[in-house]
Amino acid sequence: MIIKGDILYNKDKDQFETIENGYLCIENGKVEGVYTADTLPSSYEKQSVEDHTGCLIIPGFCDTHAHAPQWSNCGMGYSLELLPWLDTYTFPIEKEFEKEAFAEHNYTRFVEALKKSGTTRISLFATRHLKATKLLVEKLEKSGLGAYVGKVNMDRNSMEGLQEETKQSLYETEQFINWVKERNPQKDALIQPIVTPRFVPSTTSELMHRLGKITEQYGCKVQSHLCENKSEIAWVKKLHPKCDSFTSVYYDYGLLPKGRTVMAHCVHNTEKELELLQKQQVYIAHSPASNINLSSGIMPLRKYLDEGQLVTLASDISGGHALSMRVNIIQAIQMSKVNQLMHPEQKAITFTEAFYLATMGSGSFFGKVGSFLPGYEADVQIIDDASLDNGLSYSVAQRVERYIYAGNDACIKEIYVRGKKSIDNSTFLD
Amino acid sequence: MIIKGDILYNKDKDQFETIENGYLCIENGKVEGVYTADTLPSSYEKQSVEDHTGCLIIPGFCDTHAHAPQWSNCGMGYSLELLPWLDTYTFPIEKEFEKEAFAEHNYTRFVEALKKSGTTRISLFATRHLKATKLLVEKLEKSGLGAYVGKVNMDRNSMEGLQEETKQSLYETEQFINWVKERNPQKDALIQPIVTPRFVPSTTSELMHRLGKITEQYGCKVQSHLCENKSEIAWVKKLHPKCDSFTSVYYDYGLLPKGRTVMAHCVHNTEKELELLQKQQVYIAHSPASNINLSSGIMPLRKYLDEGQLVTLASDISGGHALSMRVNIIQAIQMSKVNQLMHPEQKAITFTEAFYLATMGSGSFFGKVGSFLPGYEADVQIIDDASLDNGLSYSVAQRVERYIYAGNDACIKEIYVRGKKSIDNSTFLD
Numbered sequence: 001m002i003i004k005g006d007i008l009y010n011k012d013k014d015q016f017e018t019i020e021n022g023y024l025c026i027e028n029g030k031v032e033g034v035y036t037a038d039t040l041p042s043s044y045e046k047q048s049v050e051d052h053t054g055c056l057i058i059p060g061f062c063d064t065h066a067h068a069p070q071w072s073n074c075g076m077g078y079s080l081e082l083l084p085w086l087d088t089y090t091f092p093i094e095k096e097f098e099k100e101a102f103a104e105h106n107y108t109r110f111v112e113a114l115k116k117s118g119t120t121r122i123s124l125f126a127t128r129h130l131k132a133t134k135l136l137v138e139k140l141e142k143s144g145l146g147a148y149v150g151k152v153n154m155d156r157n158s159m160e161g162l163q164e165e166t167k168q169s170l171y172e173t174e175q176f177i178n179w180v181k182e183r184n185p186q187k188d189a190l191i192q193p194i195v196t197p198r199f200v201p202s203t204t205s206e207l208m209h210r211l212g213k214i215t216e217q218y219g220c221k222v223q224s225h226l227c228e229n230k231s232e233i234a235w236v237k238k239l240h241p242k243c244d245s246f247t248s249v250y251y252d253y254g255l256l257p258k259g260r261t262v263m264a265h266c267v268h269n270t271e272k273e274l275e276l277l278q279k280q281q282v283y284i285a286h287s288p289a290s291n292i293n294l295s296s297g298i299m300p301l302r303k304y305l306d307e308g309q310l311v312t313l314a315s316d317i318s319g320g321h322a323l324s325m326r327v328n329i330i331q332a333i334q335m336s337k338v339n340q341l342m343h344p345e346q347k348a349i350t351f352t353e354a355f356y357l358a359t360m361g362s363g364s365f366f367g368k369v370g371s372f373l374p375g376y377e378a379d380v381q382i383i384d385d386a387s388l389d390n391g392l393s394y395s396v397a398q399r400v401e402r403y404i405y406a407g408n409d410a411c412i413k414e415i416y417v418r419g420k421k422s423i424d425n426s427t428f429l430d
Numbered sequence: 431m432i433i434k435g436d437i438l439y440n441k442d443k444d445q446f447e448t449i450e451n452g453y454l455c456i457e458n459g460k461v462e463g464v465y466t467a468d469t470l471p472s473s474y475e476k477q478s479v480e481d482h483t484g485c486l487i488i489p490g491f492c493d494t495h496a497h498a499p500q501w502s503n504c505g506m507g508y509s510l511e512l513l514p515w516l517d518t519y520t521f522p523i524e525k526e527f528e529k530e531a532f533a534e535h536n537y538t539r540f541v542e543a544l545k546k547s548g549t550t551r552i553s554l555f556a557t558r559h560l561k562a563t564k565l566l567v568e569k570l571e572k573s574g575l576g577a578y579v580g581k582v583n584m585d586r587n588s589m590e591g592l593q594e595e596t597k598q599s600l601y602e603t604e605q606f607i608n609w610v611k612e613r614n615p616q617k618d619a620l621i622q623p624i625v626t627p628r629f630v631p632s633t634t635s636e637l638m639h640r641l642g643k644i645t646e647q648y649g650c651k652v653q654s655h656l657c658e659n660k661s662e663i664a665w666v667k668k669l670h671p672k673c674d675s676f677t678s679v680y681y682d683y684g685l686l687p688k689g690r691t692v693m694a695h696c697v698h699n700t701e702k703e704l705e706l707l708q709k710q711q712v713y714i715a716h717s718p719a720s721n722i723n724l725s726s727g728i729m730p731l732r733k734y735l736d737e738g739q740l741v742t743l744a745s746d747i748s749g750g751h752a753l754s755m756r757v758n759i760i761q762a763i764q765m766s767k768v769n770q771l772m773h774p775e776q777k778a779i780t781f782t783e784a785f786y787l788a789t790m791g792s793g794s795f796f797g798k799v800g801s802f803l804p805g806y807e808a809d810v811q812i813i814d815d816a817s818l819d820n821g822l823s824y825s826v827a828q829r830v831e832r833y834i835y836a837g838n839d840a841c842i843k844e845i846y847v848r849g850k851k852s853i854d855n856s857t858f859l860d
Contacts, residue, residue: 072820072822073820074832074835074836075831075832075833075834075835075836076828076831076832076835078763078781078835079778079780079781093820093822096821096822101821102820102821105820105821106820106821109820289764292764292767292768293764293767295767295770295771295778297771298768298771321760321835321836330751333508334719334722334723334764337722337723337725338722338728338768340725341725341727341728342772348509348725350509351508351509390502390503390523390532390535390536390539391526391531391532391535391536392502392523392526398506401505401506402504402505402506403505404505405504405505405506405508405751406504406505406751408838408839409838
C-alpha cells in the first residue's frame with residue numbers, strides 16, 4: 001500500500017524529515033520506506049496509490065494520559081486545584097458511570113470526539129466500574145484506534161458510592177484484564193488492558209501491593225499519577241511517612257515495572273525521584289494544559305529532556321480541556337516558554353520537539369509508533385490544509401506548523417491505523 | 431424583536447445574570463430588557479419570537495486588537511521574539527498586500543474566518559496600503575460586523591518596500607479617514623476609521639506629531655502597541671532619550687486621546703506609565719496568547735484590574751494564534767494562573783471575569799456593547815451546545831463555561847449585530 005502526498009515525520013527529537021510529493025510505502029501495517037518519485041523502488045511502481053497530492057501526510061498523534069469519563073465534565077471547575085476539583089467535579093461524574101445509559105451515551109460521545117481528533121493511540125483511565133469499562137473497550141475496538149484501557153482502582157479516600165472494596169477491586173481488575181486479552185489475544189493487540197491505580201492517596205497499601213503482583217503476573221503496563229500538585233504530595237507523605245518519596249511508594253509496591261509504566265504530570269519530583277524514574281524507564285505523561293488549568297505548576301520540560309527522561313505528551317482530559325493534540329502541542333510550547341521566563345537557562349522547546357512529543361515521543365509508549373522511519377507502525381493522518389493557503393509557497397514543515405496553530409479538526413481528511421483506513425471525514429458527518 | 435433561549439451576560443466584572451427560558455427584547459438595535467415568561471411585558475406578547483429554546487444566548491465577543499493581514503502568516507515564527515519576528519515573518523507578509531490579488535484572497539479568508547468566530551466587534555490593523563485597506567473595509571461592511579479599521583503608519587525602521595514616506599503616509603491616512611466616513615456617515619457607524627501608528631520605533635516624531643493633529647481634527651480613536659517586549663522598550667528609550675517613557679512618547683504627540691485610545695499589550699509598564707494610562711482612560715488590549723507565543727512576558731492582569739485599568743481582551747492575530755475569543759478567554763485565565771504562580775498575592779482571574787473581558791470589558795471600547803443590560807447594543811450569539819449534553823442538568827453559567835472550554839465554532843448557530851441577523855450557520859457552509 002502506498003500513500004502519496006507531502007510527508008513529514010520526526011527522525012528524532014530535533015529533526016524533521018520532509019518529502020514533497022513523497023510516497024509512503026506500507027507493508028503489513030508497517031512503514032517499509034518513504035520515497036520520492038525518483039527513488040521509489042520499481043517493485044512499487046505497479047501498485048495502486050492512495051493519492052493525496054497536495055495534502056500533508058503526518059503520523060497519527062499519541063496521547064499517553066486521558067480520562068475517558070471526564071470528557072463529560074470537561075471545562076468545569078478550573079478555579080479549583082486538584083484535590084477539591086476531584087471531590088467536587090470529577091468523582092461525582094465518574095460515579096454516574098455506574099448507570100449503563102449514562103456510560104453508553106458518554107463513551108459514545110468520547111470515542112466519536114477521539115475519532116475526529118487525529119489521535120490514533122491513547123492511554124485511558126476509565127472509571128472503577130467493570131461494566132462501563134468493558135463498554136468503552138467495545139467502542140474503542142470498533143473505532144479502529146489503538147488504546148490502553150484501565151479499570152480504575154480506588155479503595156480509600158474517595159467518594160461514597162464510588163470507592164471500592166479492596167477485594168472486589170482486585171477481582172474485577174483480573175476479570176477485566178482477562179476479558180480484554182481474550183477478545184484481543186495478539187501480543188501486540190491495538191486494544192490492551194493496563195493496570196490503573198488511581199493515585200497513591202486513593203489506593204491502600206494492600207491494593208497497591210496486589211496490583212503490583214497482577215502487573216507482574218500478566219506482564220501488563222501500568223499508569224497512574226505522580227507529583228502533580230503540592231497538596232497531593234504532602235498528603236502522600238502523610239499517608240506513607242516511612243516511604244522515601246511519592247515515586248518510591250509506587251516502586252515499593254511493584255508499580256513501576258521497567259519500561260512499562262507511564263506516570264502523569266511529574267511536575268514537582270525531587271532529583272532522587274527523577275533518578276528512580278530514569279532507572280525504571282518510566283514514561284512521563286506531560287500534561288501542560290492540565291497543569292495550568294488546575295494551577296498545579298510548570299513542569300521543567302527542558303530539564304527533563306536534557307536529562308534524558310522519557311517525556312511524552314498528554315491531553316489529561318479533563319484536567320486538560322483539549323482532546324486535540326494540536327492544542328496540546330501549542331500548550332506544551334507555551335508552558336515551556338513560561339518556564340523559560342521563570343528559569344532563563346531552561347530554553348523553551350522548539351516546534352520540532354513539541355511535534356516529536358506528540359508523535360514519536362508519546363508513540364514510544366505504544367511500541368514503534370509515531371514516525372515513518374522503516375519498521376514503524378503506519379499510523380497516518382491525511383491533512384487537507386487548503387483552507388490555510390494564502391497564495392504563497394511554504395515548506396512542508398512550515399505548512400505543518402501553520403496547520404497546528406491555525407488549522408482545525410475539519411482539515412483531517414483521513415486517518416490510518418497500522419496501515420488500515422480507520423476514519424475518513426465522511427464519517428465525521430454521520 | 432424578541433430572542434428566546436437560555437440567556438447569560440455580565441452585569442459587571444464579577445457577576446453573571448442568567449435567565450433560563452428567557453426573552454431578550456430588542457428595540458432599534460438595542461436591548462430593551464431581559465424577561466422571564468412571567469415578567470414579559472404584555473406589549474411584547476403578540477410579537478413574533480425568534481425561538482432558540484434550549485440554546486445559549488450570549489453577547490457577541492469583542493476583540494480590541496488584531497492584525498487582519500497577519501491572518502495570512504498565523505502560526506509562523508513563534509520561536510522568535512517580537513522584533514526579529516516582525517522583520518522575518520510579519521513585514522514580508524504585510525508587503526504582499528500591495529498586490530491586489532493577494533489582498534483580495536487573504537482579506538476574504540480573514541473576514542470569512544471572523545464571521546465564524548463569534549466576534550461581532552473588532553479593532554483592526556490593516557497594512558500601510560490604502561487600496562488594500564479600503565478592500566478590507568468593503569468586506570467588513572458586507573459582513574455586517576462592527577470594526578474599527580486602521581491604515582497602518584510606518585515611516586522608519588521598517589522593511590524596504592513596506593516603509594512609507596512621511597508625507598504620503600499622512601496624505602493617505604486622511605484619504606482613508608474621509609473615504610470611510612463618507613461611506614459610513616453615521617456618528618455611531620459600525621465601521622469606523624482609527625488612527626494607527628504601528629508603534630513608536632516605526633513612526634518618526636514628525637509622523638506621530640501630525641497623526642496627533644489628525645486624531646484631534648477628526649475626533650478619531652487611536653490604536654497602537656505599548657510595552658510589549660523588553661528589547662522593544664529599550665529601543666524606544668534609545669530613539670527618544672528625552673522622553674519620560676514609552677507611554678509618554680505617545681502622550682507627547684497627542685496620541686493618547688482621553689477615552690479614545692487602545693494600546694495593545696502593556697506587559698512591562700512602569701507605575702508612572704500606568705498612572706498616565708489611567709489619567710487618559712486608555713484601554714489596554716490584553717493579548718495573553720501573543721504574549722506567551724512571542725515570549726514577551728506575563729501581564730499582571732489582576733493588578734491592573736484591582737487598580738481600575740480599562741483592561742480588554744484581544745486575539746492579537748498573529749502574535750496570538752487564535753481568532754476565536756473562546757480560546758483567548760482560556761488563554762487569559764491560564765496566563766493569569768501563571769502570574770499567580772509567580773506572584774501568589776495576585777489572584778488568578780475567574781471565569782466570570784474572563785468572560786467579562788471578552789464581552790462587556792472589550793465592548794466598552796466600542797460603545798455600550800457586550801452586555802444585555804438595558805440600552806446596550808444587541809450583539810448576540812446563539813450557541814447550540816447540544817453536542818456537549820452529557821445527560822446531566824447544568825446551570826446556564828456552567829453550560830457557558832463548558833462551551834468555552836470544550837465547544838467549538840460549529841456550535842455557533844446565529845449571530846446578530848445591533849439586533850440584525852448577520853450570520854447564520856448555513857452561511858458557514860457556503
